[in-house]
Structures are given as C-alpha cells and as structure tokens.
Amino acid sequence: MKENIxxxxxxxxxxxxxxxxxxxxxxxxITDLEGLDFAIVGIPFDTASSFRTGARFGPSGIRNIxxxxxxxxxxxxxxxxxxxxxxxxxxxxxxxxxxxxxxERIEEELTKIVxxxxxxxxxxxxxxITLAELRAVAKEHGPVSLVHFDSHADINEEVFGEKxxxxxxxxxxxxxxxxxxxxxxxxxxxxxxxxxDEHKMAAELGLKLIPSHKMREIGFDETIRQVIxxxxxxxxxxxxxxxxxxxxxAPGTGTPEVAGFTSLETLNLIRGLKxxxxxxxxxxxxxxxxxxxxxxxxxxxxxxxxxxSMLALKKKNSK
Numbered sequence: 001m002k003e004n005i006x007x008x009x010x011x012x013x014x015x016x017x018x019x020x021x022x023x024x025x026x027x028x029x030i031t032d033l034e035g036l037d038f039a040i041v042g043i044p045f046d047t048a049s050s051f052r053t054g055a056r057f058g059p060s061g062i063r064n065i066x067x068x069x070x071x072x073x074x075x076x077x078x079x080x081x082x083x084x085x086x087x088x089x090x091x092x093x094x095x096x097x098x099x100x101x102x103x104e105r106i107e108e109e110l111t112k113i114v115x116x117x118x119x120x121x122x123x124x125x126x127x128x129i130t131l132a133e134l135r136a137v138a139k140e141h142g143p144v145s146l147v148h149f150d151s152h153a154d155i156n157e158e159v160f161g162e163k164x165x166x167x168x169x170x171x172x173x174x175x176x177x178x179x180x181x182x183x184x185x186x187x188x189x190x191x192x193x194x195x196x197d198e199h200k201m202a203a204e205l206g207l208k209l210i211p212s213h214k215m216r217e218i219g220f221d222e223t224i225r226q227v228i229x230x231x232x233x234x235x236x237x238x239x240x241x242x243x244x245x246x247x248x249x250a251p252g253t254g255t256p257e258v259a260g261f262t263s264l265e266t267l268n269l270i271r272g273l274k275x276x277x278x279x280x281x282x283x284x285x286x287x288x289x290x291x292x293x294x295x296x297x298x299x300x301x302x303x304x305x306x307x308x309s310m311l312a313l314k315k316k317n318s319k
Contacts, residue, residue: 015093018044018056022063023088024123024304025071030087033116037084038311040304041110041122042091045102046287048128048166050159052254054287059091059123061252061288061297062304069301073309076271080305083312089113099164103132110136114280121307123300124284126254127154130239131169134178137237137280143177144279145234146170146184147227149269150241151257153189153202153209166254166285174205179237181206185230187223187269188212188244191257212259220265224272237280238273238307242300250299252291263299267306274310281307 023029024040033039042059049055071081092109094102106129113120114136122133127150137144148154152167159165163172170186173179186202190212195201202209208230215223243253246260261269286300 016044016056016096018060022060024063024301025066025069028087030089033113033118036086036116036118037315038086038119038121038308039089039113040087041089041113041120043094043106043122043125043129043133044091045094045096045099045106045124045129046126046254047097048099048164049126049254050165050167052287052290054289055124055126055254055285056096057288058125058284058286058297058300061291061294062123062283062286062300063088065294065297066301066304068298069305073305073312076274076309076313078309078312078316080308080312083315084308086118099128103135103164106132107135111139114140119278119311120280121304122280122282123304124282124286127166127239127241127284128164128169129284130282131164131172131178133280133282134173134237135176138178141235141279143180145231145236146173146179146186147231147236147238147273147276148184148186149188149239149244150186151188151190151212151243151260152241152255153186153198155198155201155205155207170207171205180234183231183234184208185210185227187215187227188261190259212261220269220272224269227273228276231276233277235279236276238278240270240281240283240303241285242283242296243285245299250296252287252289252296253285254287254290255285263302266299267302270303270306271310274313278307278311278314
C-alpha cells in the first residue's frame, strides 16, 4: 500500500509568495520547451524602481485579467493558437531586493528558452529586467535591434550612484554589445527632465529617438515607417514600458507621464510592426497597486496578445 505523499507549498525563502499565480489566457503551464514557438515568462522584480514599486505584482495582474482574451485577432485575421505552439513558463524566482543575483536567474532561465529556439515574451517587473533578458537573447542571436516604447529613454549613466537601475538598462546594453544601436529606435519619450540634453544623449550613443511630440507632428504612419526603416531585416527585441501610454488609460505604473498615447493608438502602432523579425518581447512597469478596474493590466494583456498575433501571422505567411 502506497503512503499518501503530501506535497508542501514552496518555501517563501526560495520562491517569493508573489510568483507563479495562474497562467496567461489560461494556457497550459509548460516546462518542456521542445517544439514550441513561444513561452510566456513572468519576471516579478521591481526593486530597481526609482519612485513607486509594485511591478512585482505585474505578472500576476496581467495573467489574472488575461482570461478576458480570446484567441482570434479580428484585425490581423489570425487565431494565435491555430498557428503557434506555446504556453506559460511560469515566473522566475528572482531575489527580492537584490538586482545582480536576480539578473543571474533571469539570464539563466531565458537562456534555456532562447537556446531551445523559443521566443520569450516576458511580463515585468520594472524595466531593469530587460538588460538580463537581452544578455540571454544576445548569447544566441548576437547584437539585436531594440524597438523601445517608453516615456523615458532609460539611458542614464547612473541613478543614485548605481549602474543597475530601471533608468539605466539600455546604456548598459550598448556597453555590453547586446544591441546594435545603429539599428535600434526609441519612441514616445516625453515629460520634464533633469538633464535637458537627455534625448541628445541617445544620438551620442548611436540610437535614434523619436519623442512623443515629434510622433504627433510626423504622424503614426511615418513613425512606423521610420521604425521599419531603422530596423530593416535585423533580429528585433521589442520592449514595451506601459508608461508609454497616457495614465488616463494606464494609471497602474510606477513613473507615469501625462500627454501620452491612447490604448487604441498603442495597439495600432504595435500592429504596424507585424513584419519585423522578432526574437523576443517584454511588457514592463505594470504596477497593479496603482491600477483602477484592472485597466492597465488589461491593456498589457492585450499588448501581449498583439505580440502573439504578430508571431502567428508571420508563421502563417512563411508556410
């Protein structure tokens, strides 16, 4: 007679209590990566935030409201799960409060995914996590093009005297050779600044930056054209900070900036990039404690759905 084995819950000393709470769109929880096209990955690290924390609850918030999303994208005319194989990989057990060991864990897990030929779609977490993601992606693909939606450029040399912060990841990524700045672009930057030359710093680093007021002047079609022209056929990592969106539409974030973009404008901009050669995505800085009616998490979930839809369309068209 077999003895009853009672499985104990994971210890909070090794797996933070806010990780692994449900799956995206109620997809299957996956551990075997063989033959998959994509993997949803939660990275609930937020202690590199400079103002409001809370993005550690972003992955669970996004997953919770993602039950509202159905598999058919009417505009792109694609059923994502008819074309793609994938699921929810769960959360990475980051080390709350400690960025360098968290980076090691993020890079280790994403390296497994990327080396298996699977495209990671990460749910943050603050924007510092993207550096560790890019380390994993670049090991497999070399320097990639960065397409960066944000209200902040995140190219500071230091923040509070620290080199690793959610305001520094893309300067570090350039220094480490993870991205090709000549084929990378940042869009949507706005708001008041401490350094009036911050946007000029992007050009000095080799990046192209289109601030939000210039986007309004040239129009969204021209913005999309410039992104596509800049990137070309290069492999692309798309990073989306939810504060790209106006806080009227996405209040649940740590460093909101007014005069942003609507949810409709945001989704249209993303869809306009459907022909790019994506090798990774993330959506970051969703902070549910500051949300109302889950509208920020709902938009983030729909952004992930657009990522999946573009991958599905690309795969369908390649047959």
